[in-house]
Amino acid sequence: xxxxxxxxxxxxxxxxxxxxxxxxxxxxxxxxxxxxxxxxxxxxxxxxxxxxxxxxxxxxxxxxxxxxxxxxxxxxxxxxxxxxxxxxxxxxxxxxxxxxxx
Amino acid sequence: xxxxxxxxxxxxxxxxxxxxxxxxxxxxxxxxxxxxxxxxxxxxxxxxxxxxxxxxxxxxxxxxxxxxxxxxxxxxxxxxxxxxxxxxxxxxxxxxxxxxxxxxxxxxxxxxxxxxxxxxxxxxxxxxxxxxxxxxxxxxxxxxxxxxxxxxxxxxxxxxxxxxxxxxxxxxxxxxxxxxxxxxxxxxxxxxxxxxxxxxxxxxxxxxxxxxxxxxxxxxxxxxxxxxxxxxxxxxxxxxxxxxxxxxxxxxxxxxxxxxxxxxxxxxxxxxxxxxxxxxxxxxxxxxxxxxxxxxxxxxxxxxxxxxxxxxxxxxxxxxxxxxxxxxxxxxxxxxxxxxxxxxxxxxxxxxxxxxxxxxxxxxxxxxxxxxxxxxxxxxxxxxxxxxxxxxxxxxxxxxxxxxxxxxxxxxxxxxxxxxxxxxxxxxxxxxxxxx
Numbered sequence: 001x002x003x004x005x006x007x008x009x010x011x012x013x014x015x016x017x018x019x020x021x022x023x024x025x026x027x028x029x030x031x032x033x034x035x036x037x038x039x040x041x042x043x044x045x046x047x048x049x050x051x052x053x054x055x056x057x058x059x060x061x062x063x064x065x066x067x068x069x070x071x072x073x074x075x076x077x078x079x080x081x082x083x084x085x086x087x088x089x090x091x092x093x094x095x096x097x098x099x100x101x102x
Numbered sequence: 103x104x105x106x107x108x109x110x111x112x113x114x115x116x117x118x119x120x121x122x123x124x125x126x127x128x129x130x131x132x133x134x135x136x137x138x139x140x141x142x143x144x145x146x147x148x149x150x151x152x153x154x155x156x157x158x159x160x161x162x163x164x165x166x167x168x169x170x171x172x173x174x175x176x177x178x179x180x181x182x183x184x185x186x187x188x189x190x191x192x193x194x195x196x197x198x199x200x201x202x203x204x205x206x207x208x209x210x211x212x213x214x215x216x217x218x219x220x221x222x223x224x225x226x227x228x229x230x231x232x233x234x235x236x237x238x239x240x241x242x243x244x245x246x247x248x249x250x251x252x253x254x255x256x257x258x259x260x261x262x263x264x265x266x267x268x269x270x271x272x273x274x275x276x277x278x279x280x281x282x283x284x285x286x287x288x289x290x291x292x293x294x295x296x297x298x299x300x301x302x303x304x305x306x307x308x309x310x311x312x313x314x315x316x317x318x319x320x321x322x323x324x325x326x327x328x329x330x331x332x333x334x335x336x337x338x339x340x341x342x343x344x345x346x347x348x349x350x351x352x353x354x355x356x357x358x359x360x361x362x363x364x365x366x367x368x369x370x371x372x373x374x375x376x377x378x379x380x381x382x383x384x385x386x387x388x389x390x391x392x393x394x395x396x397x398x399x400x401x402x403x404x405x406x407x408x409x410x411x412x413x414x415x416x417x418x419x420x421x422x423x424x425x426x427x428x429x430x431x432x433x434x435x436x437x438x439x440x441x442x443x444x445x446x447x448x449x450x451x452x453x454x455x456x457x458x459x460x461x462x463x464x465x466x467x468x469x470x471x472x473x474x475x476x477x478x479x480x481x482x483x484x485x486x487x488x489x490x491x492x493x494x495x496x497x498x499x500x501x502x503x504x505x506x507x508x509x510x511x512x513x514x515x516x517x518x519x520x521x522x523x524x525x526x527x528x529x530x531x532x533x534x535x536x537x538x
Contacts, residue, residue, distance in 0.1 A: 047386035
């Protein structure tokens, strides 16, 4: 299966995001991911792979600047361990003005 | 101090919010319409169809001005296997004449136009503005009434009544204590791509005249083992392709939505429809599919909930139901204003309107099929497989008597699982697949 991080074509070529300075996504308790969560489903159900397991630090790495606000993560986490709130007004993904991208 | 006061504050300039804003502004109420995106629609992944009849209830003749893509004349349902598809469909050329049936649309283009109708009627649109909390006033010893919203910049906007049309997150709805937590089994997650292709190519591939559109819903192969749907439809200069299913199943089956979409696009029957088309957008969102049990409390003192936030989704219908819920909310708020009473006593009329609506009957009814899919998540897959195997046999030219051939097909279908199960699968399938 293709990992779109490595694939030549990435959907990020045609997603427009205005990231806020601070993250709108947080892991509530990092120990829960390490000790209680076997499959770490956030690393695959997130459509833009915001979450990745970092082997070195043994914790979930959150790349909030990739978030397209699908809202799946807080509900999909089996341990209710993801704190997600809306980016500030005007920030985050912008599906309008697609033409500005080309 | 210095904070504004309106008759109504509406959170979210989607179809529910803009409908209510338009109708209330037409009724001479002062309306603030709050949108967190750069423009209305900036955050919206929906594509799909805008239905003419319900939308025209709000803006008669909207198709003459609204940014729409194509007039849908062809609807198909494909039961897809790996190298085949059993297709059911209908093409009606009358659907390309006024007053039409439905249109393909891209909501990030449609929503700004729609919200602008409310602005032209006098509503105040505030974009790039996020409402983070509700503010209350005391109305008696123990009771309090919603009195406005607090913005992320700390400002407060006061209102006689707040309409939450905030979308699937239903964040403020939860803060207001109107709903409990949402389960992953009540949510579907969809991913979509828009692929640019010249109009002429689209028309020749889908057998369309200029302006005509086609819409295909797909069951089976696209979602791998997840209960869900795939779909493909034509915009003016692009094709939209979508796939997804229940979030809890995506999780338990270890499915990545992006990979699901990539795999779907590589299906030989899809590949030829989208070849040379260049991806121009990738979007994703959850869709509330909790059905009747998940509907929040729809009103309280000084507050109403509409659209996705109120779980107003039935099958593929969401945008038009959102508009209708916005319409009912506006009617109720107008009554409350006439009575000068914005407490639950008057606002409960909204719930009655919703409960009496045609779509609530469908939402109630879908309860059974949702339960069935919970118990038999393989139903669509088994049906699709059986249908395709049977069709391969049926259409294969052989050297046997037709009676023998038919008997073999029958044995195969009924040998797969008990006949009764196949029939129940089909019964619930037809209910769930719905109109595309």
